Every structure is written in structure tokens, then in C-alpha cells.
Amino acid sequence: MIRRYGRLLGLFASVETQYELEYRVNLAFNVLQQLVVTGTSLGAVLILFSYTSTMNGWSVAEMLLLIGTYYIVQGVGDATVGPSVERLLEHIRLGTLDFTLLKPANSQFLVTMRHFKVRNLFGVLTGLVIIGIGLVQLNGVLSPVQVLSFSLALACGLALVYCLLLCLATLAFWFVRVENLLVIYGAFVDAARFPVDIYPGWLRLTLSTVAPIGIAVTVPAQALAGKLDALGLAAILAATILAWTFTSWFWRFGLRSYTGASA
Amino acid sequence: MIATYRTLLVGQFQQASQYRVSMFLYLLFSLIRPIIFLAAWSAVAAARGGAVGGFTAADFAGYYVCMALVLHFTTAWNAYEFEFEVAQGRLSPKLLRPLHPLHYSVVENLTWKAFTALGLFPSLVVIAITFHARFDTQWWNVALFVPSLLLGAALRFFLGWVVATAAFWTTRVNALVTLFDRAQFIFAGQIAPLALMPGILQAISYVLPFGYWIGVPTDILRGGASLEQSLVWMAGQVAWLVASYALFQIVWRAGVRQYSAAGA
Numbered sequence: 001m002i003r004r005y006g007r008l009l010g011l012f013a014s015v016e017t018q019y020e021l022e023y024r025v026n027l028a029f030n031v032l033q034q035l036v037v038t039g040t041s042l043g044a045v046l047i048l049f050s051y052t053s054t055m056n057g058w059s060v061a062e063m064l065l066l067i068g069t070y071y072i073v074q075g076v077g078d079a080t081v082g083p084s085v086e087r088l089l090e091h092i093r094l095g096t097l098d099f100t101l102l103k104p105a106n107s108q109f110l111v112t113m114r115h116f117k118v119r120n121l122f123g124v125l126t127g128l129v130i131i132g133i134g135l136v137q138l139n140g141v142l143s144p145v146q147v148l149s150f151s152l153a154l155a156c157g158l159a160l161v162y163c164l165l166l167c168l169a170t171l172a173f174w175f176v177r178v179e180n181l182l183v184i185y186g187a188f189v190d191a192a193r194f195p196v197d198i199y200p201g202w203l204r205l206t207l208s209t210v211a212p213i214g215i216a217v218t219v220p221a222q223a224l225a226g227k228l229d230a231l232g233l234a235a236i237l238a239a240t241i242l243a244w245t246f247t248s249w250f251w252r253f254g255l256r257s258y259t260g261a262s263a
Numbered sequence: 264m265i266a267t268y269r270t271l272l273v274g275q276f277q278q279a280s281q282y283r284v285s286m287f288l289y290l291l292f293s294l295i296r297p298i299i300f301l302a303a304w305s306a307v308a309a310a311r312g313g314a315v316g317g318f319t320a321a322d323f324a325g326y327y328v329c330m331a332l333v334l335h336f337t338t339a340w341n342a343y344e345f346e347f348e349v350a351q352g353r354l355s356p357k358l359l360r361p362l363h364p365l366h367y368s369v370v371e372n373l374t375w376k377a378f379t380a381l382g383l384f385p386s387l388v389v390i391a392i393t394f395h396a397r398f399d400t401q402w403w404n405v406a407l408f409v410p411s412l413l414l415g416a417a418l419r420f421f422l423g424w425v426v427a428t429a430a431f432w433t434t435r436v437n438a439l440v441t442l443f444d445r446a447q448f449i450f451a452g453q454i455a456p457l458a459l460m461p462g463i464l465q466a467i468s469y470v471l472p473f474g475y476w477i478g479v480p481t482d483i484l485r486g487g488a489s490l491e492q493s494l495v496w497m498a499g500q501v502a503w504l505v506a507s508y509a510l511f512q513i514v515w516r517a518g519v520r521q522y523s524a525a526g527a
Binding site for chain 1: 394
């Protein structure tokens with residue numbers, strides 16, 4: 001079972017990579033654009049830090065760890081689930097989801113893991129570099145416990161992004177005419193570039209519950225900065241299990257409202 | 264011309280009312296970024312014991328509430344659509360019509376802003392209250408703000424078209440748009456009030472057009488500058504508007520001559 005899905009995933013990924021490599025100049029431009037975006041974002045944060053040495057307890061170096069994590073989470077989302085979910089919206093609108101549903105594999109797997117934009121993985125690379133710079137500045141060597149809790153928290157963060165994207169797309173079963181449901185994700189993702197604790201209560205709550213993109217970035221970064229205790233880690237683990245269970249239920253529930261285009 | 268515009272506006276309004284939810288979702292973009300940087304600057308102000316270069320947390324709130332308003336009413340997204348229209352060959356029928364394609368874009372832009380204003384104002388009031396915003400606005404600020412906002416919107420609109428017109432020569436406008444967007448991100452007064460930008464960056468904001476459609480109207484509205492200063496800024500707005508309009512005319516004419524519809 002797992003092997004079968006693993007093979008499917010490998011197949012999808014390799015097809016999409018080949019497709020992407022067809023347009024090499026585009027790829028180069030894309031990398032260039034991502035560099036500009038990353039550079040200017042870092043510039044903005046440095047301007048803020050030219051007036052202070054800490055922001056809500058985060059130093060510049062720790063902030064770099066957060067920004068790096070932000071680019072990893074965003075990059076993985078934009079490279080994997082994002083593109084598939086975008087197509088899902090289109091399929092729901094056009095009624096072509098039928099073809100996916102008829103295939104002999106789990107529908108949730110097919111709608112979230114079918115399409116990839118491999119070039120967005122470059123963002124992950126920049127994220128890792130930024131984290132590296134942050135760690136050097138902190139003169140810090142990561143302890144095995146930190147590495148472990150970071151990996152766990154990051155896995156949870158990515159799973160939370162997956163859940164958020166799929167839930168938003170599932171809403172399309174009821175709001176077919178809203179083509180741009182993913183705009184909500186795009187807007188909130190922007191807010192994750194700063195630690196959630198700087199936001200006022202209502203926004204912090206939104207970024208930790210309904211749109212958990214905030215904790216998806218902040219908690220792994222806390223792990224890297226050595227600010228995460230066992231309780232925090234347990235909390236994000238529990239939240240992820242909860243979100244995952246809800247999401248697959250919500251997907252199946254939404255699917256029941258799907259009637260096909262001309263049906 | 265007035266009759267034409269009236270017809271176009273009615274058509275757009277009908278179309279827009281079909282996609283109400285869609286339109287309001289984009290409103291998020293006008294609001295989220297100002298809130299993000301407001302929260303960040305508030306944290307910096309708190310870390311410094313209350314103020315950054317004359318800005319208290321309440322001043323930042325006042326600045327960013329005004330900024331969100333200005334950002335919203337000066338937004339123009341033509342570049343994205345224009346590239347699509349050129350690439351799909353959809354521009355060709357528009358070029359054959361007696362009306363310059365620009366006008367459709369103006370009407371779309373106005374309709375969207377008018378519609379979403381309904382959601383914008385209540386949101387801004389809520390933000391102003393929750394962040395305890397402080398404004399130093401006097402009557403002349405409001406009087407100058409209105410023309411300044413219009414100048415800013417027109418400037419942004421024409422500059423957007425200049426960037427978009429590149430689609431006549433290259434299909435990769437996307438990269439150019441990103442550059443323009445990021446320059447706006449840094450220099451327009453989004454990430455920080457222009458007064459707080461470090462020396463050289465502040466100079467760039469006021470020498471290049473970037474400071475003139477978001478930063479200037481915002482500072483005028485919140486009462487962040489003297490009357491003389493405001494008038495000098497507005498002169499800068501006029502100068503850049505004239506320049507960008509002239510530039511648009513030049514690139515557009517050259518572009519249309521160069522244009523051969525995709526797929527033709």
C-alpha cells in the first residue's frame with residue numbers, strides 16, 4: 001500500500017520535473033525573481049532591526065532562523081500541495097474532477113499530490129542558507145535534541161500548511177464561483193514572516209488556529225533558537241493530529257456535495 | 264466620452280456584483296501587509312521603550328491605517344492582466360475598437376475600488392481602534408490629501424502601464440513586474456514610514472517615483488508634514504505623473520507598432 005503510493009508519488013514528481021526542465025530560461029528567471037524577493041524581504045527586516053537589537057525577544061540572528069524557516073515552509077507548500085490544490089479548484093469548477101475520482105487511488109492523495117512546481121524548491125534552498133547564516137551568527141551548534149525537535153516541529157508545520165490548503169480548496173464545493181479561495185492563504189502566509197507573538201490577540205489566534213500558518217513557521221524556528229519547550233512541541237503535535245483528522249473528514253464531507261459539472 | 268464611461272461603468276458594476284465574494288477576498292491584500300508591519304514596528308517601539316525616531320506605537324498605527332487606505336486606492340494590477348492579454352492574443356480585438364484599451368482598465372480599476380471600499384472602511388476603523396491609532400490630521404491635510412491621492416493613483420496607474428507595455432517586446436513581463444513590485448515594497452513607504460528609512464534608501468524613495476504614490480499621500484493624510492513640505496511633495500507627484508504619462512505615450516506607440524499578435 002505505502003509502496004504503491006510511494007511509486008505513484010515518484011512518478012508524478014519525475015513527470016513534473018521533466019515538464020519543468022523543458023523551459024530552462026523560465027527556470028533561470030524564476031530563480032532570479034526569488035532571489036530578488038528574498039533579498040528585499042531580508043532588507044525590510046534589517047531596516048526594522050537597525051532601530052533595535054531585539055523584537056519581542058527575538059534577536060537579529062534568531063530572526064534569520066525564523067525567516068529561513070518561513071522560506072522552507074512557503075517553498076515546500078508552493079512546490080508540492082499548492083499547485084495540485086490550484087488545479088483542484090479548476091477541476092471542481094469545470095466538473096473534470098470526475099476523472100480523478102474514477103482513478104483507483106485515494107482521492108485526497110490524488111488531488112493534493114499530483115502536480116508539482118519543482119522550481120519553487122529553490123525557496124527551500126535559500127531558507128536553508130539563511131538558517132545557516134543565522135546559526136553562524138549565534139555561534140551556535142545545534143544539539144541533537146534541538147535538531148530532533150526542529151525536524152518534528154517542521155514536519156508538523158508542513159502538515160498544517162497541507163491541511164490549510166486542502167480545507168480552503170474543499171470550500172470550493174460550496175463556493176464554486178469563488179475562483180480565488182487560495183488568496184486567503186496567500187494573504188496569511190505573508191504574516192508568517194514575523195513571529196506570531198508580535199501580533200495582537202485576534203490575529204495571533206487566527207494564525208494559530210483557523211489559518212495555522214503562523215505557528216507552522218514560528219514553532220520550528222523556536223526549536224532552532226532553543227526557545228521551544230516540551231509543552232510547545234506536544235501542543236503543535238496534538239494540533240497537527242487534530243487538523244489532519246479534521247481535514248480528511250472535511251474533504252470526504254465536501255466530496256459528497258460534488259455533483260459534477262452538468263449533472 | 265462621458266457617455267462611454269457611463270456605459271462601461273454600468274457594465275463593470277453588473278459584472279462585479281456577480282463576483283462579490285471574489286472581490287472582497289483581494290481586500291485582504293490591502294489590509295494584511297499594513298497590519299504586519301504595524302505590528303512589527305509596534306514591537307520595535309516597545310523594545311525601545313515607547314518610540315522610534317518620534318513615532319510612538321499610536322503614531323505607527325495612525326500611519327499604517329492611512330497607508331492601508333492609500334495602498335488600497337492607488338493599487339493597479341494592469342501589468343498582470345496585460346501580459347495575459349498579449350500572450351493570449353486577446354489584445355487584438357481591443358486594439359480594433361475605437362476606444363484605447365487603457366479606458367477599460369481605468370473602469371475596471373475604479374469599479375473594484377468603489378466596491379471594496381465598502382469593506383475597507385469598517386476594517387480600517389476596527390484597526391484604528393484596536394491599535395489605538397493617533398492622527399494629527401487638520402482640515403488642510405484632508406483638503407490636500409484628496410488631490411494627492413488622485414495624483415498618486417494616476418501615477419501608479421501609468422507606471423503600471425509602462426511596465427506592462429514591455430509585453431509587446433518580451434513575454435517575460437513577469438520578471439519585470441516582480442522587480443517593480445519589490446522596489447515598491449521597499450521604497451514606497453510600506454515596510455517603514457519614509458521618515459524612518461535609512462539615509463540613502465530615503466533619498467532613493469524621493470528621487471525615484473516610488474515614494475510619491477503611497478508614502479506622500481499617507482504622510483499628508485496623517486498630518487506628518489508641514490504645509491510647505493506637503494506642497495513640495497505634491498509638486499513632485501505632478502512632475503512624476505507628467506513624466507510617466509509622457510513615457511507611457513512613447514512606449515505604447517512604439518509597442519503597438521512592434522506588436523504582432525501571438526498566434527497570428
